[in-house]
Amino acid sequence: MTKSFGAVRALKGVSFDLRPGEVHALLGENGAGKSTLIKVVTGAHQPDGGTIEIGGCQVAHLTPASAHELGISCIYQQPALFPALTVAENIALRLEPATVGRRVNWPERRARAQKLLLRIGAAIDADTEVRRLSMPEQQLVEIACALGAGARIVIMDEPTASLTQKEQHLLFSVVRDLRASGVGVIYISHRLEEIFALADRVTVLRDGESVGTNKVDDMNEASLIKLMVGREVSQLYPPGDAAPREVVLSLKNLGCAASGVRNVTLNVRAGEIVGLAGLVGAGRTELARILFGLTPADEGELLLNGQRLTINSPPEAVAHGIAYVPEDRRRHGVILEMPIAANITLAIHQRLFPGAWLRLGAERQLALDYIRDLDIKAYGPEAPGGALSGGNQQKIALARWLATKPKLLILDEPTQGVDVGAKSEIHKIIRHLAKEGLAVLMISSDLPEVLGMSDRIAVMRGGTITALLPGGSLAHDVMAAALGQAEKGVAA
Amino acid sequence: MSWLRRSARLKKEWRHDPEALMLKRHFRELSVAAALGILLLFLAVAAPAFYQAQPLLSLLTREAPTLVVACGMALVIISRQIDISVGSQFAVCSVCAGLLAALKWPPFLVLPASIAIGALMGAINGTLVAGLRLPSIVVTLATMVTWREGLRWLRQGEFVNLPDGVQWLGLSQANGQRALIITALVVLVLMALAMKHLSAGRFVHAVGSDAEAARLAGIRPQLVTFSTFVLIGAFTGFAAMMNIAQSPQVDPKSGTGLELKTIAAVVVGGVAISGGRGTLWGVFAGLLLLACISPALTHLHIEAYWEKAIQGAIILLAVVADGLRTRSEKR
C-alpha cells in the first residue's frame, strides 16, 4: 500500500507509505500537517497534486464514502458518534451502506455489535444509548466500528488521550491483534513512549513536510524530538528551588458525592508545584472542578490561606483567588471567536473595569503586556483566539488566569496537544510563577511531566488521594500508586 | 487468540436486562401514555358524556389533519430543525386545493396538487436551511409571515366555496369522518414503521443526533435535512386536503396556530428538542392528550378560554419534566 501526495494547503510534497501488517506512527508538532494528511487519506480533503495509491491501484478521487469502501477507517480523538442512538445503531450506521430505502435488521445489528464489543473486550451493552457512555467507552465503540468494517487501513488519532491505563493496554493489544491480521495502522500520538511500545516505523512531519521515515528500533526519544523540532531541546524541565513557604490551600476530607470525589486531604504551599497524577477517571479533573466551584463540595473542609471557605460557583472561586486553566482548551480555556484582549480580561472584569464600565485602552495595554511577557505569537491583541496555534492558545488561557493575580493556580493537562517547543516554554512559565510564590496544582497524565515539574506528587485513585510522593520519585512508584497494589502487574 | 479469552471473561461479568433498558429508553412515551390514560379515566368518571360516539368522532376527525402534520413535525424536530411555517403552508394548501376543487378538478387530482404545493413550499424552506445553512427557526419564521400575508393579500380573506362531492369525499358524514381518521392513522403507522425500520428513517435520527458524524458515515446531512422539510410540506399539503374535506367552505385563516399545536404534541410526546431521539407513538399520545383538553374543559364546566393557557402549561410541564430527568441522570 502506498500513498503519496503533492501539494495540499498544509502539506508540501509529502510522501508516505503504509505496509500491510505494520503500525506506522505519525509524529509532529501541532500544525505540522498530521491532521491534513489524515483528512486526505480519509477523503475529507482533496489533495491539490500528487497521487494516492491503495493496494497498488491509483485512486483518482477519494471521498469519505469511497475511502470507506476501500477499507480505510479513522478513529478520531473526539469520537464521531451519534449520542442519541444506541451502540448497535452507531456501529451499524458505519458498516451498512448508506442507501436510503433499505430495511433495518435490528436483531442482526444488535448481534453484530455485541460480537464486536466482546472481541475488543468492552463490557458495553449494545442497546445503550451512546450519550450514556463515558469518553473511553465511546472510543472503544469507535474501535469496534473500525474492526467491524474489516478495515485494511486503520487510522488512530491520539486514541489514548482519554483512556485509562487499563484501557490503554487493552487498546494496545487490540492494535497488535489488528497488525497480526494484516491490517495497516497509522498511529498518531504525542506520547513518545507509546510510539516505542507499539510502532514499527515512524514518520515525522514538520511544517507540512516529511522530515524522514525511520524504523522505530533505530530511534530514541532524543533523536525523535530533535527531528520534530529541528533543534535539540537541551533541558526539558526547568529546575525548581526547594524552599516552600506558607500553606495556601488546605483540604481536609473534602468530597463531593455527585462527582465521586471523597475524603481528599491535601496541602499546597506557596512557591510549590504539586503534581496531581493518576489515571483518567481517578477524579483529578473532578477535584479541580470542586475547587473552582463548578461542582461544589458537599463534605469536608477547604481552607485558603487558613480561612475556611465554601465555594459554590466559579465567580466565588475567582473572588477568592483560585484560578483554573481547564483541560479542554478549545471548548473551555479560550473563547475562539473573541479577540485575545477580551479573552485575557474575561476573568478580571470586576477589577479592571470598576462599575462594569469597559476601559478598552487599559485592556489593550494589559493584553500587549501578556503577549510580550508570555511570548504569544499573534498579530495583535485584536486577533481572535481561534486564529492561534494550540500552544499560543494555551498561553492565552494561562494569561487570563495570571491576570487575576491568583493565590492558587490549578492547571489541568497544561501541555496536552501542545507541540514540544511550546511545551517547554509553558513549563518555564509555570516554574517561574512558582518561584514568584504562587501555589500551583498541576494535573497531568504525562508522567515525565509530572515527575519533572512537581515538587511533590499527589496520586489519585478512585476519587481520593492514595499517595503523596516527593518530587523526583520514580515513575514506577507513581504508576503503582495510581494503579493500586492489586493491579501492579498490569502496569509493568 | 487473546480476545477469545477476554470475551469469555466479559460474558460472565456482563449483565443484560432488555426489559429494564426498554423501559428506560421509552420512559417518556410511557409516561405520556399514562397521563393520557389517567385523563381518559378521570373523564369516564367525571364526565361520561365525553364518550358519546358522535362528539368523539368529530373530535378525532378535527385532529386527524393535525396528526398528519405532527408526523412531519416529529421528523423535522428529530433531525434537529424546526418548522413554524406549517400553519401558513396549511392555509395556502387549503385555499389552493379549494380553488382547484371549485374549478371542478376531481379529488384524485386535487390531492396530488395540494401535496405538490406543500412540498414546493417545504423545498423553499429546505433550500434555505440545508443549502444556505441558515437557522431553521428564523427561516421558517420568515416564510410563515410571507405565505400568510401573501395569501391574505391575494385572497383578501375570502372564503372558498366548495362544490358538492368534496365534503366528506362524497361519503356520508359518519363514513367520511371514519375515512379521515383511518387515513391519519395509516399515515402515522407507516411513518412510525419507516422511522424505525427503514434506513432512511434512521438517517433522520442520525443527522439529528450528530450531523458531522452522519457525514463521516456516508450520509448526506444536507440532503436529509432538505428532504425532511420537503416531507413536512407534502404532509401539510395532504393534511390540508383532509381539512377541506370537512366543511363546505375553505377558511383562508385555517391552520392558524397549527405550528404551535404540532410542536406542542411533538414535545409533549417526548421527542427531544436537541434532536435524534423520539418516537411517533409518543407524538400520537401527546397529540391525543392535548386534543382532549378542550372537550375535557367543556365537560368539566371550565371556560374554554383556558385552553391556550393550559396548552402552554402542558408544554412547559413536559420540558420541565425532561429537564429534571436529565438533571437527575447527571447526578
Next chain:
Amino acid sequence: MSTPHHKATGWKALLFRHETVLLLVLVMEWLYFNSVGRHFGSLDNTFDIVRHTVEIGLLALVMTPIILTGGIDLSVGSLLGLCAILFGKLWRDAGMSLMVAGLCTLGFGALAGGLNATLITWLRLPPLIVTLGTYSLFRGLAEAITHGADTFTNFPASFLFLGQERWLGIPAQAPVFIVVAIAVWLLVHRTTFGRSFRAIGFTPEGARYAGIPVERRISLVYVLAGIVAALAAIIYTARLGQAKADAGTGYELFAITAVVLGGTSIFGGIGSVHGTLLGVAAIAVLSNGLVHARQPREVAGMLTGGLLLLALSSSVLPKLLSGLRARKSAANVAPIAHQTTP
C-alpha cells in the same frame, strides 16, 4: 465594540459593514417613498411612524442582548398582551391608581421574564422551547382573564397623553424609547455585561470556565425583556386607548426580524444595538411607506419576511463564496509557499 471581530479596517471595511448597508437601504426606502407618496415625508407622518414603532422597537431592543447570548424569546408579544390586560384589570377592577397599576405591571413583567429565566438557567432548557411554552401560556392567560372578549377602555386623558400627544414637539413616547435605547446600547457596548453576553453567545461553557456568572447574566436578559415588554404594554394601551387580550400578537416576530436584519447573528455572540435600531427603522419605514404608496397592508408583512431572508442569506453568502474561492486559490497559493520555504 461591535468591531473586534472584523479583521480588516479602513473605509472598505466600514462600507461593507452590515450597519452601513442597512443605512443605505433605509435612505433608499425613504427617498423612494418620498417620491411616491405625497405626505410620506411630512413631520406628521414621521411622528406617526415613531408612534407605531415604539412598542416593537422596545421589544427589539431587549431582544438584542437575548439573541447575543445565543437565546431567543418568542414570548414577548404574548407577554405584552398579558401585561396590557393586567394593567387594565388593576386600574379598573382593583381600583389602583394608574401609577401604581403601571408599577405593578412592570413588576409582573419582571416576574414573567423571571419565569423564562428560571426555566432556561435552572433546568438548562432550550430558550426556544421554553419561550414557545410561555408564548402560549401568557396569551392563554390574557384570553382567560378577559374571557376572550373583555376590553379595558376609558382611560383618563392624562394617561392617553403618553401614547397620543406630543411632548416638547415630539411624540410623548419617543423620550421613553430614547432612554431605553441609550441604556441598552450602553449595557451591550460599554459594559462588562455586554462582554459577558457575547462570551455566553459564543460558548456558554467557555464563559462559565472563565468565571462569568452565566446563569445570572442569562437571567438578566430575560428579566429585562419582561420588564420592557410590560413597559411596551403600557405604551401600547396609551396609544390605542384600550387594552385587549390580542395586544401585541406577532410582535415577537417583528422584533426578531429587526434584530436579525440589524446584523445580530442568530447563533449569538455577534451583533449591535445600533444595528437593531436601523433594522427597526427599516421595517417601520417600509410598512408605513407602502401604505403611502397605496399598496395593501399585507405587502409590508410579505416584504418583512422577504427582507429577513435576504438579510440572513447576505450574512451567509460571503462565507460560502469565500469558501469556494479559498478552495480554488489553494492550488495557486501552495506552490508559492513551497518556494519561499526551501
